[in-house]
Amino acid sequence: ADFNLKVAHNGNEEHPFQDGFATFKRLLEEGSGGRIQVTIYAQEQLGPEDKVNNMVRDGLVAANATSTGAGLSPYVPDIDALNYPFLFKSMEHFYEVMDGPVGQKLAKEVEEKLNVVVLGWGFSGTRSLWNSKHPVVEPSDVGGLKIRTMNSPALINSFAAVGAQVTPLAFGEVYNALQQGVIDGAETDNVDLVVERFYEATKYVSMTNHLYLGAAYVFSRKVYDKLPEDLQQLVIEAGKEAVAAERAAMDQKTVEARSFLESKGLVFNEVNHEAFEAAVKSVYDNAQPDTVRGLLGEIRSQ
Amino acid sequence: MMDLKLLSCLGMMVCILFGVDIYIALGVAAVIGLSALGVDGVTLLAEKFIQGLDHFPLLAIPLFILAGHLMASGGIARRLVNVLMLALGRVPGGLGHVTMLSTFALSGVSGSASADTAAIGAVTIPEMRRHKYPMPFAAAVTASAGATGHLLPPSIDLIIVGVVSNVSVAAMFLAGVFPAIFNLATMLVLTTIMAMLYRFPKVDIDRSVWLGTLIDGLPALGMPVIILGGIRAGLFTPTEAAGVAVLYSAMVGLFIYREIDFGKIPTLMVDACRSTGAVLFVIAMASAMSFYFTFEQVPADIAHFIKEHATSTVSFLLWVNVVFLLVGMVMDALPALIVLMPILVPLAESYGLHPLHFCIIVLANVGLSFIHPPVGLCLYIASAISKAPLGKVMLWITPFVLVLALNIVLLALFPEVTLWLPRIAGKM
Amino acid sequence: MSHPTPDLDEYREPGPVAKIAATLTMSVVIGCVLLQVFDRYALHMSVSWTEELARLGMLWIAGVGGILAAARHSHFRVGILVELLPRKPQRVVDIIVAGLSGVFLLYVAYSGYRYCVNIADSTSPMLGISYAIPYSIIPISAVLIGVLGFWQAVINHAQQEASK
Ligand code: NA
Ligand code: NA
Numbered sequence: 096a097d098f099n100l101k102v103a104h105n106g107n108e109e110h111p112f113q114d115g116f117a118t119f120k121r122l123l124e125e126g127s128g129g130r131i132q133v134t135i136y137a138q139e140q141l142g143p144e145d146k147v148n149n150m151v152r153d154g155l156v157a158a159n160a161t162s163t164g165a166g167l168s169p170y171v172p173d174i175d176a177l178n179y180p181f182l183f184k185s186m187e188h189f190y191e192v193m194d195g196p197v198g199q200k201l202a203k204e205v206e207e208k209l210n211v212v213v214l215g216w217g218f219s220g221t222r223s224l225w226n227s228k229h230p231v232v233e234p235s236d237v238g239g240l241k242i243r244t245m246n247s248p249a250l251i252n253s254f255a256a257v258g259a260q261v262t263p264l265a266f267g268e269v270y271n272a273l274q275q276g277v278i279d280g281a282e283t284d285n286v287d288l289v290v291e292r293f294y295e296a297t298k299y300v301s302m303t304n305h306l307y308l309g310a311a312y313v314f315s316r317k318v319y320d321k322l323p324e325d326l327q328q329l330v331i332e333a334g335k336e337a338v339a340a341e342r343a344a345m346d347q348k349t350v351e352a353r354s355f356l357e358s359k360g361l362v363f364n365e366v367n368h369e370a371f372e373a374a375v376k377s378v379y380d381n382a383q384p385d386t387v388r389g390l391l392g393e394i395r396s397q
Numbered sequence: 398m399m400d401l402k403l404l405s406c407l408g409m410m411v412c413i414l415f416g417v418d419i420y421i422a423l424g425v426a427a428v429i430g431l432s433a434l435g436v437d438g439v440t441l442l443a444e445k446f447i448q449g450l451d452h453f454p455l456l457a458i459p460l461f462i463l464a465g466h467l468m469a470s471g472g473i474a475r476r477l478v479n480v481l482m483l484a485l486g487r488v489p490g491g492l493g494h495v496t497m498l499s500t501f502a503l504s505g506v507s508g509s510a511s512a513d514t515a516a517i518g519a520v521t522i523p524e525m526r527r528h529k530y531p532m533p534f535a536a537a538v539t540a541s542a543g544a545t546g547h548l549l550p551p552s553i554d555l556i557i558v559g560v561v562s563n564v565s566v567a568a569m570f571l572a573g574v575f576p577a578i579f580n581l582a583t584m585l586v587l588t589t590i591m592a593m594l595y596r597f598p599k600v601d602i603d604r605s606v607w608l609g610t611l612i613d614g615l616p617a618l619g620m621p622v623i624i625l626g627g628i629r630a631g632l633f634t635p636t637e638a639a640g641v642a643v644l645y646s647a648m649v650g651l652f653i654y655r656e657i658d659f660g661k662i663p664t665l666m667v668d669a670c671r672s673t674g675a676v677l678f679v680i681a682m683a684s685a686m687s688f689y690f691t692f693e694q695v696p697a698d699i700a701h702f703i704k705e706h707a708t709s710t711v712s713f714l715l716w717v718n719v720v721f722l723l724v725g726m727v728m729d730a731l732p733a734l735i736v737l738m739p740i741l742v743p744l745a746e747s748y749g750l751h752p753l754h755f756c757i758i759v760l761a762n763v764g765l766s767f768i769h770p771p772v773g774l775c776l777y778i779a780s781a782i783s784k785a786p787l788g789k790v791m792l793w794i795t796p797f798v799l800v801l802a803l804n805i806v807l808l809a810l811f812p813e814v815t816l817w818l819p820r821i822a823g824k825m
Numbered sequence: 826m827s828h829p830t831p832d833l834d835e836y837r838e839p840g841p842v843a844k845i846a847a848t849l850t851m852s853v854v855i856g857c858v859l860l861q862v863f864d865r866y867a868l869h870m871s872v873s874w875t876e877e878l879a880r881l882g883m884l885w886i887a888g889v890g891g892i893l894a895a896a897r898h899s900h901f902r903v904g905i906l907v908e909l910l911p912r913k914p915q916r917v918v919d920i921i922v923a924g925l926s927g928v929f930l931l932y933v934a935y936s937g938y939r940y941c942v943n944i945a946d947s948t949s950p951m952l953g954i955s956y957a958i959p960y961s962i963i964p965i966s967a968v969l970i971g972v973l974g975f976w977q978a979v980i981n982h983a984q985q986e987a988s989k
Contacts, residue, residue, distance in 0.1 A: 101692075107561075107739075108739060134694070136691075138561075138735055138736075139735075140691050140732075140735065140736060141688070141691065141692065142444075142445070142448055142688070143448065143451075145947075146444055146448055149440070149444060149943065149944075150441075153438070153440070155434060155438060155441070165950075168950060169947040169948060169949070169950070169956075170947050172948070241865065246873075246876075246877070246950045246951060247950060248873070248950065248951065251873045260865060260869060261873060262861075262865055263861060263872075263873050263874075263875055263876035263877070263951075264453075264634070264876065265452065265453035265454065265876065265880075267452070267453075267454065267553065268453065268454060268634055268636070270556050270566065271551050271553065271556065271634065271635070272634055274551055275551070275628060275629070275631040275634075276630075276631025277631050277632070277633060277634050290560070291560060292556075292559065292560055292565070292566050295565065295566055295567050413902075413903050413904075414903070414904070414905055414906040414907075415904065415906055415907055415918055415922060416902050416903070416904025416906075416907040416908075416918070416919070416922055417902065417904075417922050417925070417926060418900040418901065418902050418926065419900070419901045419902055419903070420900060420901070421926050421929050421930075424929060424933065425929060428929070428932065439932075439935065439936050439939055440936055440939045440940040440943055441936075442932070442933060442936040443933070443936040443937040443939070443940035443941075443960070443963050443964075444940055446933070446937075446963060447884060447940075447960055447963065450883060450884055450887050451880055451884070452880070453876060453879065453880055455883060456854060456858065456879055456880075456883050459851065459854070459883070459886050459890075460854070460855065460858065463851065463855075632862075632866070633862045633865075636858070637858055637861060637862050639858070640855055640858030640859050640862065641859070641862060643855055644855075644859060662848070663839075663844035663845075663847065663848045664838065664839060664844065666844070666847040666848045666851045666852075667839040667843050667844055667847040667848075667893060668839075669847075669851065670846075670847035670850065670851060670886055670889055670890040670893055671847075671890050671893035671894050671897065671899065672890070672894075673886055673887070673890045674886070674887055674888070674889065674890015674891040674892070674893055674894045675890065675891070675894040675899055675900050675901060677883075677886070677887035677890060677891070678887065678891045678894070678900065679901060681887065770901075770903060777901055780901070781899070781901075784899070787901050787902065787903055788903055788904070788905065788908075791903070
């Protein structure tokens with residue numbers, strides 16, 4: 096092959112990211128008549144997502160699926176607006192925003208900062224709160240629970256606002272900490288609960304759906320510029336299909352993960368979403384800087 | 398491309414043989430590879446160096462080493478050993494046994510082999526020095542103990558391998574117990590034999606004052622109680638326990654036994670910092686080299702190689718062992734596992750091996766890789782604490798390596814050692 | 826004091842700079858870890874930056890420790906082949922090794938410097954500081970280790986000349 100493209104993501108081989116890039120690989124290899132070859136590196140093999148973004152910028156890695164949390168927020172601080180909990184009302188709301196003007200504006204910022212082409216916005220999972228003590232329905236139920244959260248100030252402040260004892264902990268320490276009772280629970284999407292086997296050490300999943308974590312499919316500008324025009328076009332089209340394939344896989348796998356988790360004895364419950372939204376109002380009131388406040392308003396009004 | 402990978406390995410070996418610092422040899426190998434990737438890869442080395450150290454659990458190494466120094470200087474270590482020697486004093490090489498048993502007691506909870514080695518070694522190695530044991534032996538026995546404790550639950554390695562192999566972590570926890578005990582038993586026997594062969598000095602303990610020894614040792618005994626109890630009760634994670642250990646040992650040394658003063662503490666910090674620095678530089682450069690080999694898809698190639706060349710269960714296991722020995726020489730074994738296991742576990746099943754059994758065999762192999770160079774963290778931590786030359790430690794550790802290698806063969810031949818406990822517990 | 830320190834063999838008291846650097850870096854990390862524990866049970870402030878600061882602090886422990894190890898010539902090495910050589914060629918090999926190591930460390934320093942420049946405008950999520958600040962320890966330690974290695978080679982050479 097003339098072009099050997101390396102693409103990376105941090106899910107395992109059953110993660111929807113893999114479905115997205117498998118589609119990308121198939122379309123590029125077939126559509127280019129063998130001129131392009133794609134190698135997929137799953138499971139953080141090349142490093143954590145923010146570090147892989149550097150490699151994409153340098154042209155060493157062609158593409159990365161990178162979340163709006165740990166992956167992009169170090170480079171594009173405004174993107175933190177997406178990580179305010181209880182912001183999106185539903186999956187449809189989330190996709191509407193990301194495919195609309197807000198998504199386009201943020202994609203442009205990402206493209207400038209990382210020197211990439213954003214192929215589209217995929218999805219990295221709907222995060223919910225789970226713990227081993229009792230179901231959480233009202234914000235007051237969170238009181239006193241020792242919870243590990245993602246490293247995002249907005250998220251940490253929100254859980255602290257509803258009375259959780261937020262415990263900073265490396266992701267790799269979570270299983271042990273759960274097992275030994277250092278923490279009572281954490282917040283992840285269903286796929287993480289399955290893949291990291293956290294379900295072996297917890298019980299109640301409360302569908303807070305507090306975070307719809309987006310993910311950008313970024314393609315290196317340096318690599319893109321080296322491709323002939325017809326292949327550039329192919330990359331853009333394959334990228335669109337990859338994102339669509341990932342979204343479909345995510346929908347399906349979230350449902351599958353839930354029934355798997357239920358078969359393992361985990362108990363799911365709905366929460367009082369309005370009450371939670373009200374409880375974290377102070378975090379929105381204190382949102383910084385103005386660009387983030389602007390985005391928050393725009394997203395909520397959509 | 399194959400040539401470049403070979404060149405990179407060769408470059409490292411030549412550097413090591415000619416006495417270049419090991420971390421530099423690893424870095425040279427990484428640079429040879431990375432520089433040929435066709436893009437501006439200069440910053441990659443620094444990035445991978447940083448990434449290799451960017452793990453919270455690694456903190457346990459400097460903290461446990463410092464706690465150990467505080468215990469040794471502050472009189473805790475001596476009293477702890479005195480109490481233990483009331484029971485083990487008559488056994489030849491008793492301090493070696495104390496080291497192994499303590500590592501096992503801790504490794505059930507600490508989660509990482511290198512943390513165990515740092516925690517126990519910093520306490521027992523100075524005691525072995527005080528009792529005139531050969532320092533290379535002290536380092537060897539400490540490192541070997543660390544290299545098998547990772548089979549005991551709830552070690553992080555068991556979790557990682559369980560997760561990447563899609564095997565229940567709870568079952569992995571149980572599967573590791575008897576292989577670990579088996580390793581321990583054989584190493585205790587080996588220690589006794591070596592102690593008799595080389596006539597290690599007898600440790601004289603006055604047993605008539607056992608009550609006084611016990612009472613004097615109470616604040617010292619608080620140390621393991623706090624670490625083990627605190628982790629077991631879920632008060633803190635193993636990494637945090639290392640911090641608590643520093644605080645407790647400083648308090649006891651300063652205010653109860655009063656054998657150190659505040660002025661002494663910076664010196665101990667320098668020593669802990671120095672020992673840690675030597676180890677962390679190896680970890681950091683190994684991470685750069687591991688990245689290069691991963692980028693070039695070496696682990697995937699290896700998995701396919703095994704797939705093609707294994708013709709029977711025995712030859713499959715043989716290849717797996719050979720390959721892990723080689724992988725353990727050029728890169729950190731755990732990153733390689735993430736790629737290898739999802740391919741190898743189904744293959745193992747097709748050869749009639751139970752996945753749990755296979756995972757434990759692989760982890761036993763990983764344990765060996767902790768104690769052989771160029772990337773052998775337990776070996777390095779122990780020799781850093783003992784300040785014995787690495788070459789001498791390698792000589793003394795050879796019998797332990799051979800015994801552990803033989804144990805892997807036995808574990809492979811007798812799957813029940815691994816599978817019995819998870820089965821009766823209904824986890825498989 | 827009745828009991829010897831653990832490192833009695835070739836024991837040398839470290840200098841004040843070493844003491845300050847090691848004490849500072851180790852204390853920051855220990856403080857973070859202890860604060861993280863106490864906060865969970867006593868303070869309830871949800872101090873969220875401890876994990877991040879401890880991780881970045883460890884990078885400095887590595888850097889400072891790497892320098893200290895170089896100063897005592899106690900980085901790990903094996904060198905089986907060299908020890909088999911007669912004295913004179915052994916010295917030649919030693920000088921070549923010191924020179925090549927210096928070149929490599931220069932490369933590490935350059936790599937670290939370039940990396941810090943690249944990453945200067947991205948900030949850590951909890952502390953909100955530029956990553957260039959913690960990561961600057963990489964070029965700093967590489968340069969100092971290189972200088973120390975060169976210095977030791979010079980001293981070693983001078984001593985051997987003097988003993989002739
Ligand atoms: Na362990
Ligand atoms: Na090794």
